[in-house]
Amino acid sequence: MWPAEKQKAVRLPGFSVDTKLFRELGELLVGRESTALIELIKNAYDADATKVAIVGEAIDDLGAGAIVVSDNGIGMSEKEFASGFLRIAGRSKTGTDRRSPWFERRYTGEKGVGRLAAHKLAHKLSVRSRRWNEEERDTLHGFPASYELAAEIDWDAIEELETIADIEESGAVKVESKKRSKESAGTQLRLAPLRRQWGERERNQFFQEVSTLTPPEILLAPLDDITATKPLLDQMSVRDELRPGGFEVNYLGDLAIPEGELPAAVAGASWVIEVDCDRQQRKLTISVSPTRRTVSEYTNAEGFVLERKLPSDSPNVGFQARILQKSNGQWPARYQGVRVYYEGFRVLPYGDAKDDWLQLDRDYRARGHNELGRLRRRSEWDLPPGSQLEGLAVQGNTAVFGAVLLTRTGASDLQMLVNREGFLPNEQFTFIEETVRLAIDLQVRVRYAATSTVKQARRATSGRQKRAAERASSGQSPSAHLLRDIHQRAQASISNARSAMTVGRFADAQAEIAKLEETLGSAVELSDEMTSEATMFRVLASIGLEHAAFVHEVRSISLVAQSVAEALDRVAAAEENIGRAKKLRAIAAESREIRERLRRNAVYLADVTGIEGRRRRSRQGVRDRLERVLAFFDASIHKKALAVRIQVDEDAVTPPIFPAELTALLSNLISNAVKFTEEGGRLHISTNEDKDSFQLKVENSGARVDIAAAEKWFEPFRSTSIDIDESLGQGMGLGLTITRSLVDEYGGRVRFVAPSEGYETAVELELPKK
Structure with missing residues (x-):
């Protein structure tokens, strides 16, 4: 210890932060314009908004261009603006099970960096926010407000300063507030002038990325009119909110998204894949179902449901997924792929055109004659039998359109990457990735078994039988002609092979033997088809053998009925009692009807079973x-x-x-x-x-x-x-x-x-x- 008289107060230097931090953090934490807008939309969702509008104004003009984001949420007070919006990496949304005040939504962001999105998009930010007065929310008009905040942030002016400490006295940030009660609560952000000129290419890229910002309703709606069997998921869990209020995003002005083709295209889906992973029960259910369209084309197509109790050592995660597959064709470009949604918002880049997070495109390019490995490794799960050719049926991202739905409750261990694009790779996300891909592979197997093989067999059989019907004689059935033709071709191959071997032309003999093998293969196929019907037709044939005798018996009975009728007529004619005579004639008429019915049956049976037929x-x-x-x-x-x-x-x-x-x-x-x-x-x-x-x-x-x-x-x-x-x-x-x-x-x-x-x-x- 220093002697008391020698101790001196030492003033340590404090930290200072350069204003360049805003630019550095903005580039690091907000990767692209669409990500920036998604962060601002999430802020509106966290503020209990049910609607948010994104308006583009002359965005192809750097001088006059602006983007306006408006919502009908609870707004901000001056204190909340300072502690929440102006504080980088604030803690206002952190904590155990923190939820929004009205709808009790789980907050979608916790890092407090969403406001850097405004820096990414424009040089200046104007804020107008009307704060909720905490009275009852009106369903029609939203939250009542009695307080309004107005603020401006000049990012260029801030960056001209040396440190963040200089901002407060610089006038680069202006905030004022006043009482107001006429308008409903909400917040409007005006971003102008823009940092980037939005040409046609930039707008198309933006449309591609945000058109599926929230799950398309067609994926969430009941599919009873599309599927041939009852869907697995009656109601899908999109968000963790205790008081459902809905959330709608509208793009207007220069950012209005062109009308999509999806609603009309959904009817063209071939198969539906659904996954329900229940975290509470630790149960996994995967359903693969053909659509009505597929069943009408491949009438033996059937679905498959896999149910498995998850082991205790597997990652404890809950999620749902629904994927629509198209066998012949592609989905519209902006909907291709399987996207991931967290609390109802898309997580980039999963599902982007160049993103292959499920490795579908990779496997499509490398597909070959093989059984699908993921399914082979799950052979103990009692899956449908595989085929060495099913690998040929693998499709890329263009053939699937789907969503994986995650909530903070179900996937609590997932953490976003610092640039807000993707999750840190951990056990939970790996399990989700493997399970979704397993479900898609299961669909490939079921589809291949139900359609590809049937299609080939149907095409081959139909063509074969048509050709046989054309060549068969008038007294032959087409199948009988086929058998005779196969026999003749086999005999010809044997004869040719013998002749070739006699004179030493072994190559020619080998070629004839190859033809013989092919011919015998055709015989086996035809034999299998005929054998599959043999048992049924033996029963019918045994009945048919008795038809000739039965026809004679029917004709004899009809003659007896005719004789009875004639005898009754004679008795009726001799009967003096008018009433009894009338009854006798009525019985005679019934006997004639019996005779006529028996005659018709005999004629019919003779047509069917007779030699002439x-x-x-x-x-x-x-x-x-x-x-x-x-x-x-x-x-x-x-x-x-x-x-x-x-x-x-x-x-x-x-x-x-x-x-x-x-x-x-x-x-x-x-x-x-x-x-x-x-x-x-x-x-x-x-x-x-x-x-x-x-x-x-x-x-x-x-x-x-x-x-x-x-x-x-x-x-x-x-x-x-x-x-x-x-x-x-x-x-x-x-x-x-x-x-x-x-x-x-x-x-x-x-x-x-x-x-x-x-x-x-x-x-x-x-x-x-x-």
């Missing part, structure tokens, strides 16, 4: 065959009092098919229509044709069939018929299955289509003309 393919007259089939269903049609409308020309003919096949097609479609039409309902049968195909449509006024989910009714034994119709019996659920098999044989198609006005359900079959 399967002897030769030829163009069939539709009207004549239709009348025979309708006669078979006459009793059911009469009982239900159905009105049948027929729009079939007398000369309408099918492409070459077997007569029995046309009878079966008409019977199956009309049978379903009769069964599922209400009493007093309507049936409509029509034909149409163009240069390439013949179409037959059967419509009815019964219960409506959901076209998006109608493919299941073509599966075997899918019958909804419970009550047994005395004429039609109880459905086995094979009518549409057989119909499709018959149509596929000729490379045609059958499907549910939109019905005409006045009808509820329509099934249309189409056969190629050649």
